[in-house]
Amino acid sequence: MARTLWTAFLLLIASKAWGQVGVDIRFERRDFLLFEPIELQVRITNYMSEPIDMSRMSGGGSWLDFYVTANEDEQIDPTEKQLKVPQLMLLPGEMKTVTVDLLPRFLLREPGEYQVVAEVTHRGKTVNSKPAKFTISNSPSIWQQEYTAPADSKDPNKEVRPRLYSLHIHGVKQTHMLYLRIQNPEAHRVYCTTPLGDVVNYGDPKARIDRQGNIHILHQSGTRIFTYTSFSPNGKNLSTRFFSNVSSNPVMFAASDDETMVVGGEELFEKDDKVEQVIPTAPLARSPSQDRK
Secondary structure, eight states: OHHHHHHHHHHHHHHHGGGTEEEEEEOSOSEEETTSOOEEEEEEEEOSSSOEEHHHHTTTSOSEEEEEEETTTEEOOBOSOOOOOOOOEEOTTOEEEEEEESTTTBOOOSOEEEEEEEEEEETTEEEEOOOEEEEEEOOOEEEEEEEEEOOOTTOTTOOOEEEEEEEEEEEETTEEEEEEEEEEGGGTEEEEEEEEEEOOTTSOOEEEEOTTSOEEEEEEOSSSEEEEEEEOTTSOEEEEEEEEOSSSOOEEEEOTTSOEEEESSEEEEEETTEEEEEEEOOTTOOOGGGOOO
16 A cells, blocks of 8 residues: 555656656666666756756755665665766756666665666755666676786785676577676675677687786677677776687687787777778787777
8 A cells, every 4th residue: 555655646746847847767778687787867858938957956966866666665775875967957948868877876786676766856846757667687607717816006005806707698688698797705896797798609708817807708799790808807898809700710818928819700890880891810810908099
């Protein structure tokens, strides 16, 4: 009964929108892998006959926040991190969309069904959106490896960096995506859960960790397409390259100096989602660390 009254209240508030500002929310997709960014699109509409500055109208605080529940009635606590809310100016009748990531703001650390409501503060009043549902799920790793990376050169304390690297496959709409997760289990910290692209079942992804703790992955992402990616121990993308297997399959291996090499096949350079150039990789192909500028 309480859940029904709460939903009816939110719908009533959203429909009124105080006659000044309207707010709607939507997800590009509603199913997320545990610890990956949960991106939500928030559409704000100015129904007034004058321009409005959302930051100024909020009284100096953040003009946007959210209310997240599990199973529609259990409130999810926020973290100490504040939302990065952009400055927003709206002309009369204008509508703008901002994209926010819910993961840093809320303790969304368990698989399950969730619901979110956007709360917009305008002239001392709160305008709520209709609820939007989303799902967080997890998948077992298809590969994982522990490694203690050396200290970051910028770290004054020179502390080593224990890491657990893992690869996961997660269904996204009608496809399957390969994900990389980097975490420090001892500190209960996740540095990234990042999609690497589509994955096909023609062969297992290949991964290696170099002496600096950078991870290198080569996987087949299409019928004749292979994707190479590398990431730092802190989850920063270092390189992304694409190869075809017209003449032979590209192969990733470690050179004698620990440099990661990709040889075989043909390297693809893309522009505007179209293949711009195809270059066969020689037996002594350039290392991914020597990417074109």
